[in-house]
Amino acid sequence: MxxxxxxxxxxxxxxxxxxxxxxxxxxxxxxxxxxxxxxxxxxxxxxxxxxxxxxxxxxxxxxxxxxxxxxxxxxxxxxxxxxxxxxxxxxxxxxxxxxxxxxxxxxxxxxxxxxxxxxxxxxxxxxxxxxxxxxxxxxxxxxxxxxxxxxxxxxxxxxxxxxxxxxxxxxxxxxxxxxxxxxxxxxxxxxxxxxxxxxxxxxxxxxxxxxxxxxxxxxxxxxxxxxxxxxxxxxxxxxxxxxxxxxxxxxxxxxxxxxxxxxxxxxxDFDALFVRPDDPPPPLAAWVEDIIGPIVGPLVDVSGGAWRHRVFPDERHWPAVHVQQERRKYLVLSERGTFLLKFAGLGLYGERRLARARQLSEASLTPHVEGLRHGFLVQRWLEGARPLPLARGLDRAELVARVGAYLGFRARRFLAEPGRGASLAKLLEMARYNSAQVLGDGFAESLGVWAPRLERLSAEVRMVETDNKPHAWEWLVLQDGRLLKADAVDHHDAHELIGCQDVAWDVVGAAVELELDAAEQSILAEYVARASGHAVSGPLMDFYRPCYLAFQLGHHTLAASALEGVVPEEAARLRRAAARYATLLRAPTAR
Known part of the structure; x- marks a missing residue:
């Protein structure tokens, strides 16, 4: 894949x-x-x-x-x-x-x-x-x-x-x-x-x-x-x-x-050196005390999917994740409350992500950011928040409006330099290859109809630092009904081939992950256009949809293969998720 x-x-x-x-x-x-x-x-x-x-x-x-x-x-x-x-x-x-x-x-x-x-x-x-x-x-x-x-x-x-x-x-x-x-x-x-x-x-x-x-x-x-x-x-x-x-x-x-x-x-070993040394407090906790106050409890590792224990009481509701590739993250209790420490990058990489995180939190689109200490982004842990799949009473129209405001903010504020993401030709190559592995060469060949249109479509791309992770569990519903994006800083900076894309990629991704119908996707695109000041290309969304599905199909299939002999129950979740993407890929487009 x-x-x-x-x-x-x-x-x-x-x-x-x-x-x-x-x-x-x-x-x-x-x-x-x-x-x-x-x-x-x-x-x-x-x-x-x-x-x-x-x-x-x-x-x-x-x-x-x-x-x-x-x-x-x-x-x-x-x-x-x-x-x-x-x-x-x-x-x-x-x-x-x-x-x-x-x-x-x-x-x-x-x-x-x-x-x-x-x-x-x-x-x-x-x-x-x-x-x-x-x-x-x-x-x-x-x-x-x-x-x-x-x-x-x-x-x-x-x-x-x-x-x-x-x-x-x-x-x-x-x-x-x-x-x-x-x-x-x-x-x-x-x-x-x-x-x-x-x-x-x-x-x-x-x-x-x-x-x-x-x-x-x-x-x-x-x-x-x-x-x-x-x-x-x-x-x-x-x-x-x-x-x-x-x-x-x-x-x-x-x-x-x-x-x-x-x-x-x-x-x-990272944990032995920074998280579990013989002398308390551990270095990682000591790094952040100046911004969150004295630590009053141990660091709790919520990496590798362990965060699901905190937000999904029933294991049957757990989303599938590639546990070997999640960023390191820890919960820590201080006199000021509970905070999430998530690795965001060393040096200038972490500083850039801190700047992005602050812009998002100041716009009330993500949890509050306290600062960055030696690679770890420090954010408030919202105990009362519920992931979108477990939330009740959120109106669908309100959901589409809030997601649109978030994506529009990114499209307006986070423009990307050319070359920071996969070209449309590379995306099509990926989509054809990944789909051929699961759906056969015939389906992959059918995607070839896009090849003659790539030059024209490329002219419509306005590259931004896309979210690239619009899955339902990534959205938090607060007790007062507000919607926040939990993890919004660096998925476009990961070592996946997608990188930065036009905001149409996120519109399609949100439609897939939030199970929006064609009409709701169109309304979402209108909200994004209103918030960003730029129209979202319909033809580009049509092209991105099979590419998004093929990428997710490949990601989940490859992750399942890697975890088969290590964490078989996680591999089973990943295969079920991959099967969903394969089904959607076979179906007619959303538009």
Whole structure:
């Protein structure tokens, strides 16, 4: 099924460096504490992304990775921030090593590409993957006879490798590589100079291989290990730094699976470090006390669908969710009440989502936002609110009007840059592929009637930061009858291929999930047009409907397959939901 997609954007290195220099000066004026540590994390992330973009630009030009002074200069910047972050972390946010200006000066003097492409680091934006976890995991490297050679897998492995290198005490920047090829059969393409230098250093020390994952196959980790073993580096000299302690995914090769089972793996657990430490209060609670008041109860994990216990008394009413992909979220009780802490992203990613969340809450469209602390958005938990499927007495016309006001607000306030979402051609490709897997090639072929119309339809697209999650349980009905959107900040920023779209995508999605008929969908579109100041295209809604249904069909089918042997009862819910989307996909369009 086609469900996921890489999110990338173009940046100007000169502008990124200027922004980093400006933020660095502001950091130097921030008192010791969490706020300064958060700023150092943000600088590390941005420097790591820039280094990834610059190194990948060289890879694209030469079609291989090569060493050199330029590459070392690119990595010197995130290395300097990794050392500062290390010192801040181990000192309890009290101090950090001064940043050497000559590192930034040297990079600014280089002749850099006008633009480079940077990949969004999903671990930092979606999966609560903290650089501090890699600092903890790498502590024991200082016990080795000599510092290890560190190899990072681009993209997120660029900054994470710098963190591991800083933790190990080495003064040398890491190597980084870009595996390529089919997703489950990655290989490396190294230039002769890089291979010689890499192997020469690998023969003298252990090799720490750093990335997030492993995912379905672990083939990126495998590509690095395969090359080193083929060149005579013993397996027991390879040290793996993944983001979790689990085994390889279901499509891993048997050879990689066996090696992974034997491998020396170094990880640190988020909950053990930030949620359940020996000394109360846990760090995550301490991070937010300045904005919600003293904590008077334990953190309650409501991730992985556990929130359903709080809002759906009867398990038979639980909606289907992909429990492995939900954002981390916790409830915490303070003297001021109960609050939801939800991971929204580290660094600038979290700051942008905080700004979006504040606009929505100030417009009385979402729960009140208290602030952001080290990646976690802090919101009021509305104890008396009921999810829409359990609410009684809400008039259908009023529901359509309120949903229309919400979607219209997004369409007016959250315009998106071109390229932040899948093209109509990509959506059609997805719809045809996903529907063929369930409904057969004949149905998929029938969607081909849209192909000649895509150019004209594309001219009608007005890209916005769409909600992308209009499901009924995402809407909360308050005791006074008001309707709020529970989760409205970042679904368009997830690693799914949809991304940003025209608001017509949300209109169609709301019609599907709230079971609106054709007349109600038309009225919803009118409310959206009134609130946004822009008409909603009827032909675009007609096109989006099979695409939306095919995407949801693919998402739920793929999630069910992933959970079949892990959480079978959840897989059954997901399959029932997928069957509903398949039925709607077969039916005539709503218009």
């Amino acid at each position: 086609l469900v996921y997609g890489d999110h990338a954007r173009e940046v100007r290195p000169s502008e990124v460096l200027a922004a980093i220099r400006g933020r660095l000066r502001r950091v130097e004026a921030v008192p010791a504490g969490l706020a300064r540590h958060m700023a150092l994390v943000s600088l590390l992330l941005e420097a790591g992304e820039l280094a990834q973009g610059l190194l990948d630009a060289g890879f694209a030009e030469r079609r291989q990775d090569e060493p050199g002074q330029r590459g070392a200069a690119f990595l010197a910047l995130p290395m300097a921030f990794a050392r500062a972050l290390r010192d801040s972390y181990v000192s309890g946010f009290m101090r950090y090593s001064p940043f050497p200006d000559e590192v930034l000066d040297a990079l600014e003097r280089l002749e850099l590409p006008e633009r480079v492409t940077v990949k969004e680091p999903e671990g930092y934006t979606c999966h609560a993957l903290y650089p501090e976890l890699y600092l903890e995991a790498a502590r024991s490297l200082r016990l080795l006879p000599r510092p290890p050679l560190v190899v990072g897998i681009r993209g997120i492995g660029t900054s994470l490798a710098c963190v591991v290198a800083a933790a190990s005490g080495t003064t040398a920047p890491p190597f980084t590589v870009r595996p390529e090829g089919p997703p489950f059969q990655r290989t490396l393409r190294l230039g002769p100079g890089l291979e010689r230098e890499l192997l020469a250093r690998a023969r003298e020390s252990h090799v720490a291989i750093v990335d997030e994952g492993p995912g379905l196959s672990g083939s990126s980790f495998g590509a690095v290990a395969d090359l080193l073993e083929k060149r005579g580096i013993p397996e027991d000299r390879l040290l793996f730094f993944p983001s979790h302690a689990g085994e390889l995914g279901p499509v891993a090769s048997e050879r990689h699976r066996l090696r992974w089972a034997r491998a020396r793996r170094y990880t640190a």
